[in-house]
Amino acid sequence: xxxxxxxxxxxxxxxxxxxxxxxxxxxxxxxxxxxxxxxxxxxxxxxxxxxxxxxxxxxxxxxxxxxxxxxxxxxxxxxxxxxxxxxxxxxxxxxxxxxxxxxxxxxxxxxxxxxxxxxxxxxxxxxxxxxxxxxxxxxxxxxxxxxxxxxxxxxxxxxxxxxxxxxxxxxxxxxxxxxxxxxxxxxxxxxxxxxxxxxxxxxxxxxxxxxxxxxxxxxxxxxxxxxxxxxxxxxxxxxxxxxxxxxxxxxxxxxxxxxxxxxxxxxxxxxxxxxxxxxxxxxxxxxxxxxxxxxxxxxxxxxxxxxxxxxxxxxxxxxxxxxxxxxxxxxxxxxxxxxxxxxxxxxxxxxxxxxxxxxxxxxxxxxxxxxxxxxxxxxxxxxxxxxxxxxxxxxxxxxxxxxxxxxxxxxxxxxxxxxxxxxxxxxxxxxxxxxxxxxxxxxxxxxxxxxxxxxxxxxxxxxxxxxxxxxxxxxxxxxxxxxxxxxxxxxxxxxxxxxxxxxxxxxxxxxxxxxxxxxxxxxxxxxxxxxxxxxxxxxxxxxxxxxxxxxxxxxxxxxxxxxxxxxxxxxxxxxxxxxxxxxxxxxxxxxxxxxxxxxxxxxxxxxxxxxxxxxxxxxxxxxxxxxxxxxxxxxxxxxxxxxxxxxxxxxxxxxxxxxxxxxxxxxxxxx
Numbered sequence: 001x002x003x004x005x006x007x008x009x010x011x012x013x014x015x016x017x018x019x020x021x022x023x024x025x026x027x028x029x030x031x032x033x034x035x036x037x038x039x040x041x042x043x044x045x046x047x048x049x050x051x052x053x054x055x056x057x058x059x060x061x062x063x064x065x066x067x068x069x070x071x072x073x074x075x076x077x078x079x080x081x082x083x084x085x086x087x088x089x090x091x092x093x094x095x096x097x098x099x100x101x102x103x104x105x106x107x108x109x110x111x112x113x114x115x116x117x118x119x120x121x122x123x124x125x126x127x128x129x130x131x132x133x134x135x136x137x138x139x140x141x142x143x144x145x146x147x148x149x150x151x152x153x154x155x156x157x158x159x160x161x162x163x164x165x166x167x168x169x170x171x172x173x174x175x176x177x178x179x180x181x182x183x184x185x186x187x188x189x190x191x192x193x194x195x196x197x198x199x200x201x202x203x204x205x206x207x208x209x210x211x212x213x214x215x216x217x218x219x220x221x222x223x224x225x226x227x228x229x230x231x232x233x234x235x236x237x238x239x240x241x242x243x244x245x246x247x248x249x250x251x252x253x254x255x256x257x258x259x260x261x262x263x264x265x266x267x268x269x270x271x272x273x274x275x276x277x278x279x280x281x282x283x284x285x286x287x288x289x290x291x292x293x294x295x296x297x298x299x300x301x302x303x304x305x306x307x308x309x310x311x312x313x314x315x316x317x318x319x320x321x322x323x324x325x326x327x328x329x330x331x332x333x334x335x336x337x338x339x340x341x342x343x344x345x346x347x348x349x350x351x352x353x354x355x356x357x358x359x360x361x362x363x364x365x366x367x368x369x370x371x372x373x374x375x376x377x378x379x380x381x382x383x384x385x386x387x388x389x390x391x392x393x394x395x396x397x398x399x400x401x402x403x404x405x406x407x408x409x410x411x412x413x414x415x416x417x418x419x420x421x422x423x424x425x426x427x428x429x430x431x432x433x434x435x436x437x438x439x440x441x442x443x444x445x446x447x448x449x450x451x452x453x454x455x456x457x458x459x460x461x462x463x464x465x466x467x468x469x470x471x472x473x474x475x476x477x478x479x480x481x482x483x484x485x486x487x488x489x490x491x492x493x494x495x496x497x498x499x500x501x502x503x504x505x506x507x508x509x510x511x512x513x514x515x516x517x518x519x520x521x522x523x524x525x526x527x528x529x530x531x532x533x534x535x536x537x538x539x540x541x542x543x544x545x546x547x548x549x550x551x552x553x554x555x556x557x558x559x560x561x562x563x564x565x566x567x568x569x570x571x572x573x574x575x576x577x578x579x580x581x582x583x584x585x586x587x588x589x590x591x592x593x594x595x596x597x598x599x600x601x602x603x604x605x606x607x608x609x610x611x612x613x614x615x616x617x618x619x620x621x622x623x624x625x626x627x628x629x630x631x632x633x634x635x636x637x638x639x640x641x642x643x644x645x646x647x648x649x650x651x652x653x654x655x656x657x658x659x660x661x662x663x664x665x666x667x668x669x670x671x
Contacts, residue, residue, distance in 0.1 A: 120509075120512055120513075122140075123140075123505075123508065123509045123512060124509075134501070134555045134556075135555075137501075137505060137508070137555040138552060138555045138556055140508065141508065141548060141551045141552045141555065142193050142195070142552065144508070144511075144512070144516075144522075144548055144551075145186075145189065145190075145193060145195070145544060145548045145552075146195070146198075147516070147520060147521070147522075148520075148521055148522055148539060148543060148544055148548070149186065149198055149544070150520045150521075151164050151517065151519065151520020151521030151539070152182050152520070152521060152539070153201075154167075154520055155167040155168060155169070155519075155520065155521075156168060156169030156170070156182070157169075157205075158178060158180050158183075158205065158209060159171055159178045159180070159182070160172050160178050160179055160180065160181035160182065160541065161181060161182055161538060161539060161540060161541050162182065162520075162521050162538075162539040163537045163538060163539075164517040164519070164520060164521030164522065164523050164535075164537065164538075164539050165517060165523060165535055165537040166537055167519065170538065172216070172218055172219075172222075173214050173216030173218060177211070177214040177216070178214075179210070179212065179214065179218075179227065180205060180206075180209070180210055181226055181227075181541045182539075182541040182544060183202045183205055183206070184206075184210075184226060184227050184230035184231060184541075185226050185230050185541040185542065185544055185545035185571065186198075186202065186541070186544040186545060187199060187202050187203070187230060187231075187233075187234035188230060188233040188234050188237055188545070188549070188572075188573050188574060189544055189545060189548060189549040189552070190202065191234060191237040191238055192237065192549065192552065192553070192560065192561060192574075193552055199234075199238075203234075203242060203244070203245075206231075206244060206245065206248055207244045210248055212227075212248075212251055212252055212255060212273045213273060213274050214273055214274060215272060215273075215274035215275055216272060216273075216274075217270040217271070217272055217277070217279070218270065218271065218272070218273065219269060219270060219292070220256055220259040220267055220268065220269060220270065220271045220278070220292070220296075221269065221289075221291075221292035221293075221295060221296065223252060223255075223256060223271070224252075224256060224295075224296045224299050224300070225295065225296075225299065225357075225569055225570050225571040225573075226541065226545070226571050227249070227252045228249050228252050228253055228256070228299045228300075228303060229298070229299045229302075229569045229571055229573040229575065230545070230571070230573055231245045231246070231248050231249035231252070232245070232246070232249050232299065232302050232303060232306070232573070232575065233569075233573035233574050233575060235249070235306070236302075236574070236575065236576050237574065240306075246306055246307070249303060249306075250303065250307055252273075253300065253303045253307075253312050255271065255273040255276070256271060257311065257312070257315060258271055258276040258277075258278050259271040259278040260315045260319075261278065262339050263339060263340050264322055264339060264340070264342055265315065265318050265319065265322065266288050266293050266319050266322055266337060266339055267288070267292075267293055267296075267315075267319070268280050268288070268339070269281055269284060269288065269289060269292055280339070284336065285336070285345065286339070287336035287337055287338060287339065287345045287346075288336070288337045288338075288339050289335060289336065289337075289354050290333055290334065290335050290336070290337060290354060290355050290358045291335075291353075291354055291355050291356050291357045291358050293319050293337070294319070294320070294323065294333070294357070294358030294361060295357040295358060295360070295361050295570055296316045296319070297316045297317060297319075297320060297361060297365050298361060298364055298365065298368055298567065298569050298575055299316075299569060299575075300312040300313055300315065300316035300317075301313050301316065301317070301365075301368060301580075302368075302575050302576075305578065305580070320365075320376075322342065323337075324375075324379070325342070326342050326343075326344065327379075330382070330383075330386040330390070331379060331382035331383035331385075331386050332349045332383060332386050332387070332390070332391075332405070333349075333355070333358060333383075334346050334347055334348055334349055334355075335348045335349070335350055335354035335355045336348070336354075347405075347406065347407055347408070348404065348405070348406050349391070349404065349405040349406075350404045350405075350415075350418075351387065351391070351402050351404075351417075351418045351421055352402075352404065352413075352414065352415025352416075352417040352418040352465070353415055353417055356417050356418065356420060356570075357570040359380070359383055359384075359387070359424070360420065360424050360570060361570070362376050362379045362380035362383060363376070363377075363380045363384075363424060363427065363428055363431075364567050364568075364569075366380065367427075367431065367567050367577060368567045368575065368577055368578070369577075369578070369579065369580055370577055370578055370579030370580065371431070372579050372580065373580075377432070380428065381432065381435065384425070384428060384435070384439065385435075387402070387421075387442075388438060388439075388442055390405070391403050391404075391405065391410075392442055392445070392446075393410070393412065393468070394445075395412075395468045395469065395471075396469075397471075399445075399448075399449040399452055399468065400442070400445025400446055400448070400449050401414045401446070401449050401466075401468050402414050402418045402421055402446065403468075412467065412468040412469050413465055413466070413467050413468070413474060414449075414465065414466050414468065415464065415465045416450075416453070416462050416463070416464050416465065416466075416478075416481050416483060416484070417481070417483055418446075418483070419446065419447075419450035419453075419462075419481075419483035419484040419486075419487055420483040420486050420487060421442075421443075421446050421487075422442075422443045422444075422446040422447030422450060422484075422487030422490070422491065423443070423447075423483075423486045423487040423489065423490035423491070424443075424490075425439045425440070425442045425443035425446070426439070426440065426443035426447075426487070426490040426491050426493075426494050426495075427490055427494075427563070429443060429494070430494050430563075440494075440495075443487070443490075443491060444491070444495075446487070447484075447487040447488065447491050447500075450462065450483070450484040450487060451484065451488075451503050453466055453484075454484065454503075454506070454507065454510070455506070457473075457528045457529055458528065458529045458530070458531055458533075459478075459510055459513075459514045459525065459528045459529070459533055460506060460507070460509070460510030460513075460514075461478045461507075461510050461511070461514060461515070461525060461528045462478060462481075462484060462528065463475055463476045463477070463478065463528050463529070464476070464477050464478065464479070464481075473528075473529070476526070476527040476528055476529055476530075477524065477525060477526050477527065477528070477536065478524055478525045478528045479524035479536065479538070479540055480511075480515065480522060480523075480524050480539065480540050480542070480543040480547055481542075481547070482542060482543075482546035482547035482550055482572065484507070485504060485507060485546075485547055485550045485551055485554070486546065486550045486572070488500045488501075488503055488504045488507075488550070488554055489504075489550045489551075489553055489554045492504075492554055493558065493563060500554070501554060501555060504551055504554045504555070507551070508551065514532075514533055515535070517535070521539045522539050522543055523535035523536060523537055523538060523539060524536040524538055524540070542571060542572075545571050545572050545573065546571060546572035549572050550572060561574060564577070565577055
């Protein structure tokens with residue numbers, strides 16, 4: 001099998017090289033033709049020829065870089081395959097490493113390496129006074145943030161993310177525009193770090209340039225955890241002084257509501273903010289992904305509080321009610337959910353890709369309610385106890401890890417994404433005394449294993465996934481992920497053991513040595529075990545939202561952010577805890593709504609949540625769900641220019657069942 005893979009790789013490489021050679025030949029032919037023209041031309045044409053020569057040289061150099069990259073990549077894969085083949089007698093079959101990232105992102109374009117390999121002597125110094133030492137470390141992390149921000153401002157301002165090597169912006173919507181994702185993700189970190197000038201610049205951009213009316217399919221999940229949460233967190237952390245942040249969060253929330261127009265009310269994965277089209281990506285087989293539809297409740301609940309509009313909460317919490325009706329007794333929900341019939345389309349259970357943040361949000365929904373919404377506490381305990389019993393394992397060399405389950409069988413692969421579990425169990429132990437001992441054992445074991453994944457690599461940075469039993473990584477790249485640092489932070493806060501701060505500092509030294517780009521920004525690595533490693537030319541927005549925030553708080557005093565008053569969403573945006581119960585408003589048995597025709601176990605759109613304190617948005621009057629006869633609704637549909645009101649009207653019209661609102665009313669209303 002591995003021999004055949006090598007043969008296919010060689011054939012692919014030969015094909016690519018052949019194509020590149022053909023392109024180079026075409027360039028040579030073009031050059032010859034241009035020289036023929038120049039022979040009979042004037043000096044002006046000769047001057048133009050020089051410019052063309054320079055351009056051709058650039059193209060040729062770019063092709064040569066691509067050829068070298070292909071050769072290097074092929075050599076690395078061939079080496080890995082050989083090592084794998086040698087290890088076959090002592091390891092199980094390789095597990096597929098195709099991932100969907102927690103907190104999203106993509107690996108970026110390959111580019112020529114730019115290294116910062118010289119060790120920084122300042123990083124190895126240690127002050128004798130622990131307080132002074134932690135202050136110094138805090139300042140160093142702030143400097144890292146400033147360096148990342150400088151590169152983004154200089155080379156990618158307004159784009160979603162920075163390519164620090166190519167010195168250009170990279171957008172989620174390749175041809176439709178950008179949302180300034182890095183700006184929205186970074187603001188809450190700026191406020192916590194006291195970076196007032198940087199926050200002022202970001203706030204001005206949000207007020208004058210942020211535009212969500214972009215015609216492109218974007219992830220509803222990523223838009224919720226980054227855009228809605230980033231704006232709401234900055235609004236709350238800044239003392240609720242900047243109403244523009246709430247207004248922009250409301251715009252995104254309104255646009256996201258279109259994704260919930262499905263048979264069961266479980267949202268589609270993708271939505272177009274401009275056309276309101278919503279769908280599931282082809283790679284999911286039309287199913288909804290657990291980590292996506294199960295990780296929007298904190299954000300929508302907070303948005304409802306600040307706007308006084310319960311519709312956001314109703315939509316998101318109804319999803320949890322649907323999940324509750326279909327959960328297995330173990331509480332271990334599989335990764336794929338059928339949007340039409342409510343069946344689980346897989347038996348794959350994972351706390352890594354596709355499943356992770358759903359389990360995190362069970363605990364945090366309870367905490368966000370001020371520990372009043374006990375249904376989520378019960379759901380979390382059921383799932384956490386099953387995780388501890390069924391999925392937590394110990395390798396022969398003593399490392400505690402989280403296995404995945406497929407068809408009832410354990411697969412001993414652990415994603416870097418799953419390293420957040422150490423922090424999740426630590427936070428649970430802190431808040432659930434009756435499970436404290438067992439949960440802390442799991443938290444400490446997982447966090448130590450994740451540290452080992454870093455310490456055992458050539459760069460001191462962890463691979464994307466690890467196969468226990470063989471002791472080998474199954475995906476060697478590192479994309480600036482935060483999950484291990486997140487667990488260091490929670491473990492330090494709860495145990496006060498110095499080793500977690502020391503491990504965090506080890507991470508700082510490794511990132512400064514291998515990920516820092518001198519001209520500004522940080523980049524992920526293609527292979528953490530290569531010497532030297534090559535960069536992937538992408539600074540993920542969660543580097544500023546999560547990784548650097550958790551590092552800063554790890555070295556800060558506890559009053560920098562009180563965990564009894566704030567809850568982090570899965571993108572590390574703090575949201576304020578309030579006493580408010582939601583689940584009591586949701587019925588336990590499913591019914592088919594007489595108005596919408598949708599199967600619903602939650603409140604009908606007309607219901608409100610009296611227990612939840614609400615406020616009004618300055619300068620914004622939310623639309624309430626319309627309760628009127630169908631004839632009146634059709635009349636209002638003809639008159640309205642408000643797409644949010646139109647969405648509510650369409651949901652209430654029986655004719656619209658199964659259709660996008662713009663499809664039904666496209667001839668009547670301009671949206």
